[in-house]
Amino acid sequence: MERTDALKAIMEKILEYDKIVISRHIRPDGDAAGSSGGLCGLLRASFPDKTVIVCNSDRSRKMGFLSVPETSPGELPEGWFGDALAIVTDTATSDRISNPRISEAGFIIKIDHHIDTERYGDINWIEDGRASCSEMIAIFASAFPDRLKLTPEAAACLYTGIVTDTGRFRHRGVDAETFGAAAFLLGSGIDTEKIYAELYLDDISFLKYKSAVYDSIELTPNGVAYVFIPLSMRDRFGLDAESASLAVSFLESIRGSLIWIAFIENGSDDPAGAGTVRVRLRSRFLDIDAVAAKYGGGGHARAAGATLRDREEITDVLADADRLLGEFKSSNADLI
Ligand SMILES: [Mn+2]
Structure with a gap:
């Protein structure tokens, strides 16, 4: 769907419904939490007579x-979703929506910037060229200046989503439009110093975790950097799965390692079950989403993920990534 048509169609549906329920993907990152929370704040301020909630089954600490309070799906009575408009942000596939009751909704809108794999919405506004979904919500907000009222709180949510999904405006996909969206959000009066303090200050125990991860980095023959984070390591540093999985970002700046991967062992608290392994793949200059797809995962061209059945599969993923990097390096010696 073209952007102008999508924006118009989405606005029409928002105007039509009195009840709007917003969801995002499971294991929320800054963009998932920011885009859903920001959209909620935007719609609440713009349409005070409507009921607008964010409804998800998991939370991001x-x-x-x-500060966007979320409702759990179980808290809502039977039939509640029937006459509601559901808007799902930052979620490529329906199985990743953090709200198992979303299919009960009368109408579903998907707003996403992941690769277009599943059009589970009745309206699907998908732009995989956008660097974050929060940027898309900011574009939506700025498209209807007479109708939509952006509060500083909602703008802070969206700005956080942009900053985190772009690695502070560094990742591929950041373009003039990204900065346009950021400028629009900053115009509403955001305290960026506070946002950056929340995002980038670490507890000393997390620095110790970083140090342990650095110590355990390994390289494949062609230079794929990787770490395995067993449950025991998570426990040692008192980390939840979400914090532990940030380990992938510790590997991002190794010269010659154009692909880097974190393997995080899942505990019994993970939906995939104890003993399964979460894989987070990242790359520069070449795409790695095909490797994730081979193991039933997906994501972006240069930031993808999957879940492995067990530790044994780690060797296979590493072999695939190593082969891919070897082939790429043989014809791109100038890229580091
Ligand atoms: Mn995102």
């Missing part, structure tokens, strides 16, 4: 500072 790290993004708690965004």
